[in-house]
Amino acid sequence: MELRLKRGISGSGPPTRFYNMSWKRRHSCEDSVRDDETFSFIFRPHTFSSLLILLGFLSYVAFSNEEIDDFNTNVKRGLYAVAVVFVAFGVTYARDGPFYRPHPIIWRFLFSCCVLYELVLIFFLFQTPKMFRQAVQFLDPKLNRTITETAYGDTCNIYDPENYPDDPWKNVKGKMDGFVVAHAVGWFCKTLIIRDFWMTNVLSVTFEFLEYSLEHQLPNFSECWWDHWILDVLICNFGGIWLGNKALKVLENKEYNWIGIRNQMGYKNKMRRVIAQFSPYSWVSFAWKPNTSIRRWVSVNLIIIFVLICELNTFYLKFVMWAPPEHPMVLGRMWFVAAAGAVAIREAYDFLMGVTADIGQSAWIAVAVIITEFLICIKFGWETVTMPFPLHIKWFWFFLSIGYIMWSFWDLWKVDIVTEPPEENQNITERAVSPRNAAKSKNE
Numbered sequence: 001m002e003l004r005l006k007r008g009i010s011g012s013g014p015p016t017r018f019y020n021m022s023w024k025r026r027h028s029c030e031d032s033v034r035d036d037e038t039f040s041f042i043f044r045p046h047t048f049s050s051l052l053i054l055l056g057f058l059s060y061v062a063f064s065n066e067e068i069d070d071f072n073t074n075v076k077r078g079l080y081a082v083a084v085v086f087v088a089f090g091v092t093y094a095r096d097g098p099f100y101r102p103h104p105i106i107w108r109f110l111f112s113c114c115v116l117y118e119l120v121l122i123f124f125l126f127q128t129p130k131m132f133r134q135a136v137q138f139l140d141p142k143l144n145r146t147i148t149e150t151a152y153g154d155t156c157n158i159y160d161p162e163n164y165p166d167d168p169w170k171n172v173k174g175k176m177d178g179f180v181v182a183h184a185v186g187w188f189c190k191t192l193i194i195r196d197f198w199m200t201n202v203l204s205v206t207f208e209f210l211e212y213s214l215e216h217q218l219p220n221f222s223e224c225w226w227d228h229w230i231l232d233v234l235i236c237n238f239g240g241i242w243l244g245n246k247a248l249k250v251l252e253n254k255e256y257n258w259i260g261i262r263n264q265m266g267y268k269n270k271m272r273r274v275i276a277q278f279s280p281y282s283w284v285s286f287a288w289k290p291n292t293s294i295r296r297w298v299s300v301n302l303i304i305i306f307v308l309i310c311e312l313n314t315f316y317l318k319f320v321m322w323a324p325p326e327h328p329m330v331l332g333r334m335w336f337v338a339a340a341g342a343v344a345i346r347e348a349y350d351f352l353m354g355v356t357a358d359i360g361q362s363a364w365i366a367v368a369v370i371i372t373e374f375l376i377c378i379k380f381g382w383e384t385v386t387m388p389f390p391l392h393i394k395w396f397w398f399f400l401s402i403g404y405i406m407w408s409f410w411d412l413w414k415v416d417i418v419t420e421p422p423e424e425n426q427n428i429t430e431r432a433v434s435p436r437n438a439a440k441s442k443n444e
Contacts, residue, residue, distance in 0.1 A: 042103070047092050054088045072138065087112040097362055098346045100281040107343060114340050114365045121372040125379065132380055136321050140329070143322050149219040156224035175227055183236035184243075186338075191244025193342045194307075195286035200244070203304060204237040207311055209400075213393045217384050218315055251283045286349055291411040299352050303345070310337060310370050316377035319384065340366055 058081060068074065090112025096104045097111065124132055136143050152175070161168040191200050208228050215221040223232075258281075264270045290300035314334060317323075323330050340362065347360025378385050 045092060050088065050092050054085065058085070076138075083116055086116055090115065095361060097343050097360070098350065099343060102278045110339055110343070111362055111365070113336070114362070114369060117336075118365055118369050118372060121369065121376060125372060125376055129380055132320075140327075143327075145322060147319070147322050147324055149319070151215075151219035151222040152227060153215070153222035153224050156226070158226060171224075175231055180231070180236055183232060184240040186334075187237045187240030188244040188247070189240075189338055191241050192247060193338070193345050195248055196288055197241065197245050199288060199300070199304065200241045201238070203307055204233055204241065206304070207308060208233055209396075210308065210312065213389065213397065214312075216390060217387050218319060220315060248285075251280060252285050254283065256280075256282050284346070284349075288349075288352075291408075291414075294412065296352065297408060297412060299348075303348060306367060306370050307341075309374055310341070313370065313373040313377060316381055316385070317373060320377055320380040337369075340369075 061081070065077070087109065091105055091108045094108040094111050097107050099107050124135060127135060155163070155171055157163075157171055159168050160171055164170040167173070187200065187204065190203070191197075194200050194203075211221040211223065211228065215223075258276075259273070261270050261273050264273050288296065288300050290297045314330070317333070318325065318327075318330050321329075343362040344360070344366035345363075347356070347363040350356045351359045351363070
């Protein structure tokens with residue numbers, strides 16, 4: 001049975017607003033996908049059952065927990081209960097996005113958490129610096145003292161026998177920690193999200209320029225030249241991008257023909273089908289092509305800017321919250337943003353391609369989260385973010401911006417100068433040939 005778009009939440013009624021275009025157009029850029037269990041039991045919403053389970057859970061927790069006359073403890077319990085109800089409602093009634101696997105409920109849960117995270121950020125944004133510090137300590141009492149930013153660019157000798165006679169390669173070995181693997185894995189995931197070799201490399205190089213430009217604000221950005229360009233860009237970033245590009249080709253060439261578990265023969269095939277449930281349901285190759293129109297150029301540049309701001313927010317939020325790099329909130333936010341960004345980028349691409357009529361709920365909330373985080377970093381790190389830039393940094397970004405804008409206009413203008421197709425050239429040539437030359441050519 002050919003896959004058909006679920007209409008509404010329960011499988012009947014008009015399509016949801018996200019899929020207000022026809023199903024054929026929505027999947028026009030995807031490979032042919034067959035699925036014989038789209039409407040099986042596990043894909044139904046079960047709205048009434050989920051309501052009963054939620055109310056039963058809240059009733060049990062409310063009356064079974066020990067009563068404690070502590071304001072902070074009771075407030076935390078109440079906020080946790082509010083968050084559970086909010087997420088449960090979102091999981092049940094939020095619109096389905098472009099991703100199906102392993103189950104649409106996972107992506108509705110992620111979207112609900114994004115909205116909840118944005119509400120928490122809005123609450124933080126309207127606090128004073130003192131109240132913000134108390135709110136952060138309310139989440140984790142250990143975040144009660146400033147973190148000394150570590151500069152990694154003090155000693156940049158690759159081979160240093162004078163300072164380290166016993167281990168001359170100590171400067172290089174000191175950079176080989178868990179973050180090297182994290183860099184490569186991160187750029188591998190970004191390649192799968194953005195699905196464009198050119199854009200990911202632009203992001204990789206541009207972020208290194210940003211680290212150079214902002215090291216006077218956060219010493220954490222200070223690194224050696226070989227750490228920036230050899231270890232980060234060439235080895236970790238490009239290695240992750242290259243592997244991600246190979247994975248893209250595999251996913252693009254894969255045939256997506258899903259056979260339900262009930263129709264699988266033997267336990268081994270059933271187990272393979274269960275494992276395959278955690279692989280992509282289908283795959284769409286991205287063709288951003290920013291040089292084809294002004295609209296595409298602006299859209300692609302906005303996406304690049306938002307991704308870079310999101311990357312910078314990681315460091316500045318860590319700074320204003322006094323959180324060490326290995327703190328669970330820092331690491332958890334990175335994975336959370338990566339998963340949410342995958343849906344947001346896909347929705348933004350569908351909107352740019354004209355597949356959907358609106359930008360998409362996940363893309364909308366992702367932009368809101370990035371901007372709100374950015375405002376929090378500015379408000380509670382004002383003395384740091386307002387440090388004046390060195391003159392050479394200002395001139396660098398000025399000339400780089402001018403050069404990029406000029407090159408972009410030339411690239412856009414170049415696209416308009418298109419030679420006629422061979423058929424048209426042939427027709428024009430035939431019309432331009434005189435009767436005498438035509439007769440001569442015929443005789444030859």
